[in-house]
Ligand SMILES: Nc1ncnc2c1ncn2[C@@H]1O[C@H](COP(=O)(O)OP(=O)(O)OP(=O)(O)O)[C@@H](O)[C@H]1O
């Protein structure tokens with residue numbers, strides 16, 4: 050409506066509004082821009098040109114090097130395996146647990162929720178040593194499986210609360226109608242509720258995937274050597290005792306952004322869709 | 332189709348009792364309407380019959396078979412929700428066929444059953460739409476369609492029309508009545524709407540505070556309310572009540588409203604002399620513009636024309652009184668008016684509120 054009668058006051062207000070948004074977007078994206086800029090700056094210009102918004106000459110030499118001569122492809126693959134499996138396992142568990150918390154009342158529910166909240170209250174650093182002690186005799190240090198287990202454990206509580214809130218948003222009438230129509234409770238969950246929770250599932254998948262993808266602390270502590278290193282740890286290998294290879298590091302960083310971007314592109318249709326519209330009146 | 336027998340049903344949520352021993356026998360093919368104020372336990376009773384709510388105590392039988400511990404899916408009952416509860420990710424056709432697909436009915440059979448129901452409800456042009464692309468009235472029809480395709484043992488309705496506008500509600504009410512005539516299915520229907528209850532019901536069950544107050548035909552409840560609650564609840568505008576004492580004066584029966592003019596009764600009431608009692612009369616039974624020895628003068632406070640008739644708000648002595656008339660002469664009445672409370676239409680309730 051604002052566009053129709055453009056009085057002076059409105060133009061100013063509109064302009065201020067847009068400028069504020071623009072400023073915020075620029076602020077948020079600037080580090081990414083810098084990442085991209087450094088990644089395409091040839092080595093010889095990196096320290097010689099001073100601070101410029103765009104190098105006078107660009108090249109893909111860093112990308113080339115990272116892909117062909119570093120272990121980055123291994124890191125990338127490891128991260129993909131770890132983050133992907135974690136996301137899938139956590140989302141599956143959280144869907145079931147979230148549904149139970151949302152729909153059933155059972156003995157001990159209060160304590161389960163309290164304990165799950167409790168796990169979210171500790172700084173993770175405190176837990177590194179005990180976890181290492183537990184995983185090491187099981188042969189799960191220095192292994193991707195160990196990482197998946199740890200990440201799953203840490204992400205399930207929050208993801209469960211997230212899924213619970215999505216289930217809470219779906220009217221109970223729907224599965225009751227399904228059960229009267231002849232479905233079992235699980236049938237109603239699978240055929241009626243689950244399809245309606247796709248946006249929530251997508252959001253949870255995305256959230257857990259990115260969390261696992263960028264996790265540094267545990268993968269640093271539990272993994273030694275490059276074979277099982279994930280990408281955030283791998284990035285550190287560009288830091289040597291004597292120098293930091295910024296160009297290659299940034300190139301690796303840019304490539305590491307790709308899966309997350311693809312992932313969100315894939316699920317964004319579910320994130321914006323209001324699938325429950327029209328279910329119940331009011 | 333089947334009968335439903337409810338014997339001594341109780342329900343508590345935690346320590347809070349909601350239903351206190353409900354007994355009700357519903358015959359095969361009967362249309363029973365549950366009415367009562369909000370929170371009296373109508374939905375709870377309905378949901379217990381459907382199997383959505385556990386039975387705390389008592390027994391529910393459908394077609395003679397105890398169903399207390401059966402899952403909803405094994406009770407073969409259809410329910411229409413107030414919210415309609417249509418599956419938003421399924422088309423109208425899929426919504427209607429869901430129960431049949433779960434029963435693994437043959438595809439061709441499903442198609443013909445669904446098409447038949449769609450014709451009955453005028454839904455054919457909408458079959459491929461999603462619920463969100465339907466109007467409220469159309470959604471309501473789909474919810475009905477989803478129930479009738481199954482040919483269940485009984486239909487349960489929880490305020491199915493309360494989200495529709497008045498005109499549409501009237502139309503759907505007639506359609507439900509017609510459907511019931513066609514299918515002859517046992518139905519239990521919860522509503523707040525007096526007219527729905529009166530027009531649809533074979534029998535009305537009036538509930539209050541988790542207890543059945545009266546069961547009977549609509550006119551039964553209207554003409555012979557069992558107690559003060561039913562008398563006040565059924566009918567709109569509601570019955571007038573006067574509190575007072577039943578006494579004998581010079582050998583004649585008299586009702587003396589507290590602080591009001593004594594009313595000479597034509598016949599003695601079944602009350603003890605000197606006992607406290609409540610007298611009730613429906614607004615349409617108050618005779619306006621009366622003459623004769625029993626006429627009393629009442630002040631006119633307000634005149635409400637409803638189009639169909641006129642509601643007059645009167646003050647008779649210390650008590651207020653409503654009168655309903657179809658006579659347009661009273662549209663412009665002001666000041667005072669002579670009224671008479673004819674003996675044949677008076678209801679008496681004893682101290683505990685029971686009709687005598
Ligand atoms: N899950 C529940 N837990 C606790 N109390 C409940 C629950 N469901 C209903 N109640 C209580 O049970 C009583 C009866 O509720 P019910 O829904 O049956 O009323 P109703 O007659 O259908 O009312 P309305 O006409 O408003 O729909 C209410 O006092 C309500 O607060």
Ligand SMILES: [Mg+2]
Pocket residue numbers: 373374375489
């Ligand atoms: Mg209700």
